[in-house]
Amino acid sequence: MRKGKAVVVCVIASTLTSTIPNISLAGEMAAATLFTPALDVEYVQYGKPQSIDSIPTTPSGIPTPAVITRAALQLSNAPFIVVNSGSYVEPKLPALTLPSRRVGGRIDKEEALPRGTSKRLFSEAKTAGKTFSSLSDVVLIGESMPGGTTTALSILKGLGMGDYSSVSSSSNVNPIDIKKSVVEAALKRAEGMDDPFEINDVLGDPLHISIAGIAIGALSGGSHVILAGGTQMLAALALMRASGEEFDEEKVSIATTKWVFDDKGEKMGKLVGSLAPGASLVYADLSFSDSPFEGLKAYDEGFVKEGVGAGGTSVLALLKGRSVEDLKRSIYIEYERLMKMR
Amino acid sequence: MRKGKAVVVCVIASTLTSTIPNISLAGEMAAATLFTPALDVEYVQYGKPQSIDSIPTTPSGIPTPAVITRAALQLSNAPFIVVNSGSYVEPKLPALTLPSRRVGGRIDKEEALPRGTSKRLFSEAKTAGKTFSSLSDVVLIGESMPGGTTTALSILKGLGMGDYSSVSSSSNVNPIDIKKSVVEAALKRAEGMDDPFEINDVLGDPLHISIAGIAIGALSGGSHVILAGGTQMLAALALMRASGEEFDEEKVSIATTKWVFDDKGEKMGKLVGSLAPGASLVYADLSFSDSPFEGLKAYDEGFVKEGVGAGGTSVLALLKGRSVEDLKRSIYIEYERLMKMR
Numbered sequence: 001m002r003k004g005k006a007v008v009v010c011v012i013a014s015t016l017t018s019t020i021p022n023i024s025l026a027g028e029m030a031a032a033t034l035f036t037p038a039l040d041v042e043y044v045q046y047g048k049p050q051s052i053d054s055i056p057t058t059p060s061g062i063p064t065p066a067v068i069t070r071a072a073l074q075l076s077n078a079p080f081i082v083v084n085s086g087s088y089v090e091p092k093l094p095a096l097t098l099p100s101r102r103v104g105g106r107i108d109k110e111e112a113l114p115r116g117t118s119k120r121l122f123s124e125a126k127t128a129g130k131t132f133s134s135l136s137d138v139v140l141i142g143e144s145m146p147g148g149t150t151t152a153l154s155i156l157k158g159l160g161m162g163d164y165s166s167v168s169s170s171s172n173v174n175p176i177d178i179k180k181s182v183v184e185a186a187l188k189r190a191e192g193m194d195d196p197f198e199i200n201d202v203l204g205d206p207l208h209i210s211i212a213g214i215a216i217g218a219l220s221g222g223s224h225v226i227l228a229g230g231t232q233m234l235a236a237l238a239l240m241r242a243s244g245e246e247f248d249e250e251k252v253s254i255a256t257t258k259w260v261f262d263d264k265g266e267k268m269g270k271l272v273g274s275l276a277p278g279a280s281l282v283y284a285d286l287s288f289s290d291s292p293f294e295g296l297k298a299y300d301e302g303f304v305k306e307g308v309g310a311g312g313t314s315v316l317a318l319l320k321g322r323s324v325e326d327l328k329r330s331i332y333i334e335y336e337r338l339m340k341m342r
Numbered sequence: 343m344r345k346g347k348a349v350v351v352c353v354i355a356s357t358l359t360s361t362i363p364n365i366s367l368a369g370e371m372a373a374a375t376l377f378t379p380a381l382d383v384e385y386v387q388y389g390k391p392q393s394i395d396s397i398p399t400t401p402s403g404i405p406t407p408a409v410i411t412r413a414a415l416q417l418s419n420a421p422f423i424v425v426n427s428g429s430y431v432e433p434k435l436p437a438l439t440l441p442s443r444r445v446g447g448r449i450d451k452e453e454a455l456p457r458g459t460s461k462r463l464f465s466e467a468k469t470a471g472k473t474f475s476s477l478s479d480v481v482l483i484g485e486s487m488p489g490g491t492t493t494a495l496s497i498l499k500g501l502g503m504g505d506y507s508s509v510s511s512s513s514n515v516n517p518i519d520i521k522k523s524v525v526e527a528a529l530k531r532a533e534g535m536d537d538p539f540e541i542n543d544v545l546g547d548p549l550h551i552s553i554a555g556i557a558i559g560a561l562s563g564g565s566h567v568i569l570a571g572g573t574q575m576l577a578a579l580a581l582m583r584a585s586g587e588e589f590d591e592e593k594v595s596i597a598t599t600k601w602v603f604d605d606k607g608e609k610m611g612k613l614v615g616s617l618a619p620g621a622s623l624v625y626a627d628l629s630f631s632d633s634p635f636e637g638l639k640a641y642d643e644g645f646v647k648e649g650v651g652a653g654g655t656s657v658l659a660l661l662k663g664r665s666v667e668d669l670k671r672s673i674y675i676e677y678e679r680l681m682k683m684r
Contacts (some may be wrong), residue, residue, distance in 0.1 A: 007477065045469070077475040083436070090441060094425070094470040097439040099432060127387070128436040134421040135477040137347065 001224050002319050004137025006078045008228075009214060010044065010069075010309055011143045012037035012095075012209035014088035015104035015112070018147030022177050024170065034088035034103075034148035040066045040144040040308050041082045041091050048341065050092035058170070062298045065257075065310035067338060069142065069284075071330040072313035074173050078140070078321045083128060083214065085121060089281065098124045104205035106153055107186040111202050118200040122167035122213040122243065131215020139218040140255075140316055141236075142228040142309020151205040152235035154183045155323060157231035158190050158199045159238045162271055167231040168264045196242035208232065212239035219247040226253050228312020230260035230305060231268060237275050249278025256283050257311035259299055284314035286324055293335055343566050344661050347477025348420045350570075351556060352411075352651055354379035354437075355549035356430035357446035357454065360489030365520050366512065375488035376445075378429035382408045382486040382650050383424045383433050386415065390433035390683065395666055397680060400512070404640045407599075407652035409680060410552045410628075411484065413672040414655035420482070420661045426469060427557065428461060428548035440466045446547035449528040453544050462540040464555040464585065471559020480598075481560035482658055483553050483578075483649020484570040492579035493547040496525045500532050500541045501580045506615055509573040514644035533614045537582035542598065550574065554581035561589040568595050570654020572602035572647065573610060579617050591620025598625050599653035602639055626656035629667055633679055 018024045018033040039049040044066050047056060056064040073080055081094040085100045100120040104112045113121075132139045145151075149167045156162035164180050183330040186203035195198050200209050215225045215236065223229045227233035233254045239248060254272060261268075261283040272281050299305065317327055360366045361374040381391040386408050391397060400408040415422055424437040428444045442462040446454045455463075487493075491509045498504035506522050528545035535541050542551050557567045557578065569575035575596045582589065589659045596614060599633045603610075603625040614623050630638040641647065661671055 003475075079473050081473060085441070090439075092441045094438050094440055094466050094473070096436050097426070097432075098433045098436055124436050131421050131423060131436070135347075 001138050004224070006076065006138035006140060007132055007136040008078045008080050008140045008142065008309065009083055009132060009314060010041055010080065011049045011085055011141060011207055012041055012091065013086040013104065013145045013205060015108035015145060015147045015151050015205040017104065017114050017182065018148050019189040020106065020108060020178065020182060021043060021177055023150055023182070024146040033309060036146050037087045037144040038089040038091040040064055040141035042093055044070045044080060044308065045093045055342065056061060059301065061295055062303050063295050063335065063338060065304055067335055068310035068331055069308045069313045071334040072317040072327060075317040075322045075326060075330055077323065080314060085209065087119025090305060096128055098210060101122055102206055104151065107151060107203055108182040109185065111189065112204050113201045113206060115198065115201050118204065118209045119197040121198065121206055121210050125210040125213025126217035129214035130221050132300065133218040133223035136223060136334060138224045140226040140228050140312050141214055142312055143207055143232065144308045145207045147203065148207060148232045150179045150182055152177060152232040154186045155200060155204045155208055155235040156238055157183055157187055158203045159242050161238050162234065162282060164269065166234065166267055168260050168305055170304050170307070189286055194250060194277050196239060200239065205285045208235045209239055211236040212243060213239055216243065216245045216247055219251055224251045226255050226312050226316070228255050228309035230256045230311070231264055233304060234268060234271050237272065237279070241275050249276040252279040254279065255312035255315040257306045258283050258285055258287060259302065259305040260311065263305065282315055284313055284318060286327060291332065293332065296335055315321065343480050345668045346566070348418065348480035348482060348658060349474055349478040350415060350420045350422050350482045350484065350651065350655060351425055351474060352383055353425045353427055353483060353549055354383055354433065354555065355446065355487045355547060355551050356548040357429040357489045357493050358448035359446065359489060359492050360628065362448065362450060362524060364517055365492055365524070366488040372604040378488050379429045379486040380431040380433040382406055384425035384435055386650065387423060393431055397684065400645065403586045404637050404645050405677065405680060407646055407649040409677055410652035410673055411650045411655045413676040414669060416661040417664045417668060417672055418655065420658060422625045425538065425552065438470055440552060442466055442677050444548055446493065449493060449545055450524040451527065454546050455548060457540065457542045457543050460546065460551045461539040467552040467555025468559035471556035472563050474556065475560040475565035478565060480568060482568040482570050482651060482654050483556055484654055485549055485553060485555040485574065486639065486650045487547065488550045490549060490574045492521045493495055494522055494550060495521060496528045497542060497546045497550055497577040498580055499525055499529055500545045501538060501584050503580050504576065508576065508609055508613065510602050510647055512646050538581060542581065550577045551581055553578040554585060557582055558585065558587045558589055562594055566593045568597050568654050568658070570597050570651035572598045572653070573606055576610060576613050579614065579621070583617050588597065591618040594618060594621040594623065596623045597654035597657040598616065599648045600625050600627055600629060601644065601647040602653065605647065624657055626653050626660060628656055628669060633674065635674065638677055670681025
C-alpha cells in the first residue's frame with residue numbers, strides 16, 4: 001500500500017433523513033444539508049464550492065472535514081474521483097454517475113428507495129470499483145452524506161448487527177434519542193425480511209450500498225480497499241458481508257480519525273472483528289489541540305470528527321511518507337485560506 | 343506508449359443534427375440515432391445493450407464499429423471509461439458526467455449550444471483529462487455521436503480549416519450535398535466571430551469541444567493522447583489548437599482505421615500537418631475482406647468505416663503485442679456472439 005498507486009474516491013448522496021430536525025450538524029438549516037455533499041466535493045476538487053458560494057460549516061462555524069481531506073490529498077498527490085449515488089444537488093464537476101442514483105427517503109416515515117434500487121446500485125458500483133482497480137493498487141473510498149450515521153445505524157440494526165451505541169456523531173452530544181426513534185420506526189417496516197438489498201431499500205440509503213459495491217468490485221480486481229470513514233463504514237462493511245460476495249478481508253482497512261477512534265474505537269474493533277476478522281482498523285494520529293484556530297480546536301472537543309474521507313486521506317498521506325507535522329501545517333494553511341474566502 | 347498503462351475513454355453526446363433525414367447511417371430511423379451513443383457504450387461495457395434490447399446497426403444490418411472496439415479492448419485489457427458530454431439517453435452504466443452536458447441543437451436551423459456552454463464543457467473536460475493522466479500514461483479518446491462528421495465539418499470550416507472534402511462518412515456514398523447545405527446554414531450564423539468557444543456554441547456540438555478538453559487536460563498531466571477516430575478527430579485537434587492552450591504535439595496521435603485512411607488519409611495528413619506538425623497519424627492495418635460475414639465485409643466496401651474508437655483501440659491492441667490475426671479472430675468471435683443475440 002505504501003508503494004502502490006492510490007485513487008481517492010468520494011461517494012456522495014443525500015437522504016431526506018438529514019432533514020429531520022436536530023439529527024445532523026452538516027448544515028445550518030435542515031434543508032441546507034441537501035447541498036452539503038455537492039459543496040464538499042466541489043471544495044475538495046477546486047478549493048472553492050461552485051454550486052453556491054458557501055463553505056459547509058456547522059451552526060457554530062466549524063468547517064467541514066473536507067478541509068483535512070483537501071490538505072491531505074495535496075500531500076499524497078492522489079487523484080480524486082467523485083461518485084454520485086444520489087446527491088440532491090448535482091455537483092458542478094465531472095463525477096462518475098450511477099444510473100440508479102436517487103435521493104434516499106426519510107426513513108422514519110417512508111421507504112429509503114424503490115424496491116430493486118439497492119441491488120442495481122450495488123451492481124453499478126461494482127462495475128465502477130472494477131474500473132478503479134484496473135487503474136490503481138489502492139482504492140480509498142470516502143463519503144459525504146448528512147444523516148449518514150443515522151441510516152448507517154439503521155442498516156447495521158436491520159442486518160442484525162450492532163446496537164444503539166455503535167455509531168458516532170458529528171455533534172459533541174450525540175442526539176442518540178432522536179436517532180433511536182428514527183431507526184426503530186424504520187426497523188418496523190423491515191420486520192421479517194432477510195434479503196440485504198431489500199432491507200436496504202426499506203431502511204437504508206443510496207450511499208452505503210454503493211460504497212459496498214465499489215469495495216467489492218475493487219477487491220475482485222485485486223486492489224487494496226481503504227474504507228475512509230468512521231462508524232458509517234461499518235454499515236458498508238456489513239453490506240459487503242451480507243451481499244454474499246467473497247472478498248479478501250486482508251485487503252480491507254477501515255481508516256478513520258483519532259476523534260472517532262477515541263469515541264468508538266473499541267466498539268468498532270469488535271464489530272470489524274465479527275464482520276471481517278481479517279480486516280484492519282487504523283486511524284490517523286492527528287489532533288488540533290495546539291491549533292491557533294478555534295474552528296479546528298472544536299474537532300478535539302468532539303465536533304464533526306470525520307467525513308469526506310478525512311481520516312483515510314490523512315492515513316494515506318502518512319503512508320506516502322509525510323509526517324503528522326507536515327499534515328498539520330498543510331491543514332492550517334488551507335484553513336486560513338478558507339477563512340479569508342468567507 | 344507500448345509499455346505504459348493505458349485508459350480508454352469514450353466520449354458520448356447527441357446532436358439533433360443527426361435527425362436531419364439521410365444525414366447519418368447510425369440508426370435505422372432518424373430518431374433512433376439519439377439512442378446510438380448509449381447503446382454503443384453499454385454494449386462495449388457489458389457485451390449487450392441495456393437501455394433497449396437492440397444492437398446499433400445500419401439500415402442494411404451492418405453492425406456498429408463498437409464490435410471492433412469491444413474485441414480490441416479485450417485483447418489490450420485496458421479499462422474503459424465513458425464520459426457523457428450530452429447524450430440524449432443517459433447510458434445505463436457508471437459514466438463520468440460533465441455538469442454542462444447538453445444535447446446539441448440541429449445546426450441547420452438553431453445554435454448548437456447556449457452561449458458559454460462550450461467554454462464550460464472544455465474546462466470540465468480538462469479537469470477530467472487531468473484525472474485520467476494521473477491514472478495512466480496513455481489516454482485514448484474515442485467517441486460515439488451520430489451526425490458527428492457533419493458537425494466536425496462545421497467546426498473545421500468555422501475555424502477556417504479544411505474544405506467540404508475533409509470529412510469521411512459512415513456511408514459508402516458520402517451524402518456531401520446534404521452536409522454542405524447544413525454546414526453553410528450554420529456558418530452563416532457565425533460570420534464575423536473569432537472566439538473558438540463561441541463559434542462552437544453557434545455551429546458545433548457538445549462532443550468535439552469535450553474531446554479537446556480531455557486531451558488538453560491529459561497532455562498537461564504528461565500523458566500521451568491517442569485521438570481514436572477518423573476525420574472527426576481533426577475537429578477536436580482544431581479546437582485544441584484554437585483554444586490557445588499550449589500542448590506537446592509529439593505526444594498526440596490520431597489513430598484510425600484503414601478504411602478511413604484509404605478514404606481520407608492524404609487529406610488528413612495535410613490537415614494534421616497544418617494544425618500540429620509534431621502530431622502523428624496512424625491506422626490499424628485491419629481488413630475484413632476475407633471475412634465469412636457479410637456484415638463485416640461491408641466495412642471493406644466503405645460502410646461505417648470508424649467509430650467508438652474502433653481504429654484507435656485496434657492500434658492499442660497491436661501496440662500491446664497482439665497480432666492482426668489475433669485481433670481479427672477476436673472480432674469474428676465477437677461478431678458471431680452478437681448475431682446470435684439478435
